[in-house]
Amino acid sequence: MRIIPLTKDVTLKRSIDQGTDAQREAVREIITSVKNEGDQAVELFTKKFDGVALSSSQFLVSKDEIASAYNRVDDKTIEIIREARDNIRDFHGRQVQQSWMTTKADGTILGQKVTPLDAVGVYVPGGRAAYPSTILMNVVPAQVAGVERIVMVSPPQKDGTLNDVVLVTANELGVEEIYKVGGAQGVAALAYGTETIAPVDKIVGPGNIYVALAKQQVFGTVAIDMIAGPSEIVVLADATAEPSYVAADLLSQAEHDPMASAVLVTNSSKLAEAVSEEVADQLQSLPKKDIAEASINDYGAIYVADSWNEAIAAVNELAPEHLELMVEGPWDVLPQIRHAGAIFLGKYSSEPVGDYFAGPNHVLPTNGTARFSSPLNVEDFTKKSSIISYSKQAIEDNGKKISAFARLEGLEAHARAVEYRLQTQSQQKNQ
Numbered sequence: 254m255r256i257i258p259l260t261k262d263v264t265l266k267r268s269i270d271q272g273t274d275a276q277r278e279a280v281r282e283i284i285t286s287v288k289n290e291g292d293q294a295v296e297l298f299t300k301k302f303d304g305v306a307l308s309s310s311q312f313l314v315s316k317d318e319i320a321s322a323y324n325r326v327d328d329k330t331i332e333i334i335r336e337a338r339d340n341i342r343d344f345h346g347r348q349v350q351q352s353w354m355t356t357k358a359d360g361t362i363l364g365q366k367v368t369p370l371d372a373v374g375v376y377v378p379g380g381r382a383a384y385p386s387t388i389l390m391n392v393v394p395a396q397v398a399g400v401e402r403i404v405m406v407s408p409p410q411k412d413g414t415l416n417d418v419v420l421v422t423a424n425e426l427g428v429e430e431i432y433k434v435g436g437a438q439g440v441a442a443l444a445y446g447t448e449t450i451a452p453v454d455k456i457v458g459p460g461n462i463y464v465a466l467a468k469q470q471v472f473g474t475v476a477i478d479m480i481a482g483p484s485e486i487v488v489l490a491d492a493t494a495e496p497s498y499v500a501a502d503l504l505s506q507a508e509h510d511p512m513a514s515a516v517l518v519t520n521s522s523k524l525a526e527a528v529s530e531e532v533a534d535q536l537q538s539l540p541k542k543d544i545a546e547a548s549i550n551d552y553g554a555i556y557v558a559d560s561w562n563e564a565i566a567a568v569n570e571l572a573p574e575h576l577e578l579m580v581e582g583p584w585d586v587l588p589q590i591r592h593a594g595a596i597f598l599g600k601y602s603s604e605p606v607g608d609y610f611a612g613p614n615h616v617l618p619t620n621g622t623a624r625f626s627s628p629l630n631v632e633d634f635t636k637k638s639s640i641i642s643y644s645k646q647a648i649e650d651n652g653k654k655i656s657a658f659a660r661l662e663g664l665e666a667h668a669r670a671v672e673y674r675l676q677t678q679s680q681q682k683n684q
């Protein structure tokens with residue numbers, strides 16, 4: 254891995270830089286075609302990008318396909334999925350926000366009503382790998398929030414099916430509407446609807462650059478959770494860190510995507526050298542060596558800082574999806590971290606612990622968006638309505654102030670709407 258002294262003129266490299274113009278244009282064309290031609294366009298792009306000739310009548314996964322997937326998945330696997338599901342459910346159950354009301358002395362009632370979304374589309378990536386864990390991370394919070402219609406889309410494998418564990422996981426959660434459709438065409442189908450796929454209100458879930466750009470482009474027609482693109486990890490480590498752990502965790506994210514980014518920030522040149530060698534060694538035996546190598550070469554770096562403050566500043570500027578604190582006192586460093594999707598403390602908190610099992614969500618803001626976004630959570634599947642019930646006393650006490658405010662904005666009809674209440678009340682009093 255490249256070792257780069259972290260001086261002030263270094264430009265820290267983020268993962269995707271929002272894609273190229275060509276990618277953006279390609280996605281725009283896919284979305285327009287699906288919007289105008291529906292299923293026919295989805296069939297065409299599924300053939301083109303996934304290499305599978307599916308007719309639209311085959312998009313929906315059948316009960317038979319689910320049953321035959323169960324025949325090929327062993328009980329141990331199902332047990333692990335259930336235990337992970339329970340951990341994720343427990344964590345997200347703590348995020349539930351209740352509706353609330355408050356009554357003031359004058360009888361006014363104000364409040365906030367929390368309502369689950371009606372229909373949500375979950376994108377489950379499936380190009381380079383199958384992601385049953387991503388189903389858990391998206392569907393569980395949607396269910397905890399109370400969403401009624403949860404639709405899943407995922408690209409078909411070369412044989413036209415979905416991965417067995419993906420199907421079993423979806424079924425374990427009770428998801429019934431699963432379509433073998435992926436990429437930008439899957440996102441467009443969820444946003445605009447086709448003859449076979451009814452549109453949803455919000456699209457959630459991670460994906461590659463085409464999926465990320467498609468979500469960006471359909472935003473407005475539907476809501477989206479965030480742009481969760483290619484995976485990223487930053488390890489902040491001092492001289493006490495174990496090089497083999499650091500290297501292994503960097504590679505754990507590099508193997509996701511040639512555009513994934515794996516970065517070490519350290520104040521120790523000795524650690525930098527050792528990790529660089531470890532990465533080179535460990536890479537050799539990885540089944541997804543080509544992907545991980547491309548990621549490390551194109552988007553990986555080891556930044557060596559002169560001071561600890563400089564190292565912290567670099568981490569906050571990167572605002573990574575995942576941040577590991579492999580330092581002597583991680584809890585002392587935590588208050589200095591302002592921007593990161595998920596923060597892993599201490600040498601036993603390897604990033605994959607969070608990907609699969611601990612309970613927090615693994616759908617996290619990427620590409621620096623942790624500066625202003627949060628992990629996927631139950632609130633993403635709800636919306637709020639404000640509740641206002643003004644009392645007679647309150648309108649009498651405040652009506653004139655409100656109409657005066659309206660006239661400050663030149664809005665006479667607003668002012669009169671309030672004054673009608675005051676007139677009615679004084680007329681009633683005079684009767």
Ligand SMILES: NC(=O)c1ccc[n+]([C@@H]2O[C@H](COP(=O)([O-])OP(=O)(O)OC[C@H]3O[C@@H](n4cnc5c(N)ncnc54)[C@H](O)[C@@H]3O)[C@@H](O)[C@H]2O)c1
Nearest residue numbers: 378379380381408435436459460461483484509510615616
């Ligand atoms: N942030 C998270 O929580 C999280 C979780 C899991 C995976 N990920 C990321 O999700 C991504 C998964 O990517 P993937 O590729 O394996 O699966 P994917 O399902 O996201 O993408 C596959 C689809 O991309 C489309 N595509 C491929 N090449 C194309 C082209 N040239 N033009 C137009 N469309 C094209 C195809 O439609 C294909 O079906 C990785 O980047 C991984 O890091 C992120």
Ligand SMILES: N[C@H](CO)Cc1c[nH]c[nH+]1
Nearest residue numbers: 384386387484485608615
């Ligand atoms: N690390 C990914 C999020 O960037 C999530 C994931 C799923 N499976 C394995 N990892």
Ligand SMILES: [Zn+2]
Nearest residue numbers: 484505506608
């Ligand atoms: Zn991962």
